[in-house]
Amino acid sequence: MKRTIFDQDHDDFRSSVRAFIAKHISPNLERWDSEGLIDREAWKAAGEAGLLGIAVPSEFGGGDNPDFRFRMVQMEEFARVGANSFNAGTSVQDDLVIPYLADLGTQDQNSRWLPALCDGTAIGALALTEPGAGSDLQGIRTTATRDGVDWVLQGSKIFITNGILADVVIVLAKTAPESGARGMSLFIIPSNTPGFRRGRKLEKLGLRSNDTAELFFDDLRVPSDSLLGVEGRGFVHVMERLPRERMSIAATAVAAAMAAFEWTRGYCFERHAFGQAIGNFQATRFTLAEIATDLDAGISFLDRAALLLNDGELSAVDAAKAKYWLSDIHNKIVDRCLQLHGGYGFMLEYPIARAYADARILPIFGGTNEIMKEIIGRDIAAHAESN
Template sequence: MERDLYESDHHLFRDMVRKFVAREISPHREKWESNGLVDRSAWTAAGAQGLLGFAAPEEFGGGGTTDFRYRMIVMEELCAGDAASFNAGLSVQDDLALPYVLDLGTAEQHERWLPGMCAGTAIGALAMTEPAAGSDLQRIRTTARRTDGGWVLDGQKTFITNGILADVVVVFARTDTAAGARGFTLFLVDTSLPGFRRGRKLEKLGLRGNDTAELFFDKIELSDADVLGTVGGGFGHLMDRLPRERLSIAASSTASAQAVFDRTRSYVSERTAFGQRIDGFQNSRFVLAEISTELDIAWAYLDRSIRLLNAEELTAVDAAKAKWWMSDLQQRVIDRCLQLHGGYGYMLEYPVARAYADARIQPIYGGTNEIMKEIIGRDLVR
């Protein structure tokens, strides 16, 4: 399907990103997956190339644009380059952590963190999930207690993407047990502070090159200057920014599904069985036809959603629809593509096998797809 989402500047940008991925990212994938960690040099290279901090002002080294199409191009090219782990890390940096700092941060917080986040020298993470609180954020136990000098932060988080490398963490904490949804506050936590501790680098099914960790906060002393946004406004701040996060997941899912489909088309055109090419069998053609049609539909809705986001009109329901449907589609597409590879599809040396494992997290994080359907359903019957 021909997409009309992009303009001439975007096409020039894509050429640059594609060359960067081929030169700086794809050759190192195997090493990063073995280490469970992307080298910091990749982050600084991305920053030097202008691939971080698109929405940050130019004075801080950012791109000075809120046009999400540039982020979309980065995701598409990283997925096409078999770099899902690095894509996940960049998505947390640019679609989660940085928007919180940019939208809610003070001038002092901007001066302190934005230049490094744009340059790749300061890696960000978002810490919401806890061992006993996943999608149900109101059950979190991490607390920030008022003191004469500011705050004392105690608690733990888990499943934190970029957790091992992170230099700054946006932490969601309970600050008033009696205030309900108004009893939560966001804090910007410098990971060099006394009391901050990283736990295990978690071993995951997929995205094995991306660092995911447990984080511990042991009586960390914070000041009012570390509060991000308003005291008691943390839950609202999260809700306001979840649509972008969920659209980012939908975008990554669609880009990954497309990349796997494109590789599979090449594979079935080159491999033979029973004396003919695999794509010469009717079943193969039917599967390819089904996937191609579903991807065209996904891109149409995704492109519409990106336009809405750029216009600041994307709703929570729009984003929930995109997130659940496209992340589920990713599972179906990759599963069928793996089947077309036969036994080779089960071998990790083939990108389709890695993509199969990498994709499984998509319906889970950012709010499970069951939660997405609940959001949509409540809107329909309220």
């Protein structure tokens, strides 16, 4: 499929991303998977290469370019070499943590954290999920109570991407538990704060080298200027930023599906059985045809949504549709691609096996796809009732 969404600037950027990956990422992928952790040096190298904080204003050390297509280029190039764990970590940094700070932070907060997040000397995490509250954020139990001019946090979080390496964590806590969704606030928590404790580095099915952790806050005391945004509007702040997060997941899904198809197409015409390339069997050709068509539809869907995001016109419902459908189609494509690899597809030395394991989280990330369907369904019902 010929894509018209990218121009020469994006193509030039793609070349620089490929050079960065060849030098700093590809040689380390197997070791990182084995160790279960990505070197901090890779983050610093990404910052030096201008791959972090692309949308951040230049006064805070960023690229001053909010065009989401540059992020899409990165995701495609990371997926092309199977660097899904590094993509997951940098997506949290660039599509979650940095936008929260850039949109909601004070001048002092942004001056302190954004330059370090952009140059890779600081790694960020977003701590929303708790053991008893995943997609239902209103069920969180972490609290922040005033004590003089300070806030004191108590509670825990789970499944926090970048949790082991994070230097700064944005935490959602209840500041007025009796007020429900209107009683939540966001806080900027440096990880060296007394009372901040990391739990286990969690063992996952996929994204093996991306660090995912439990976090604990034990009488964690922070000053009043640690509040991010408006007190009591933490839940609203999160809801307002979910479309960007879900677009990041959708773009990751398409990038990974594209990579899986390219690996599989090559394999099918290199691998021979019964005297010919397996790609010449009708059953294989039909499967490849189905994958190619699904992929073209997915790319078109994503590209349209990306342009809407750039124009500030992507609705929460549209983002939910993109996240749900594209992550589902990604899993469907990767499953078919693994099948075409036969027994080799089950071997971790082949990238399709790792991609298969990495794919499964995307329908869960950022709100499960069942929640996405509920968001879409409620919108349909609301419009039906108003007509």
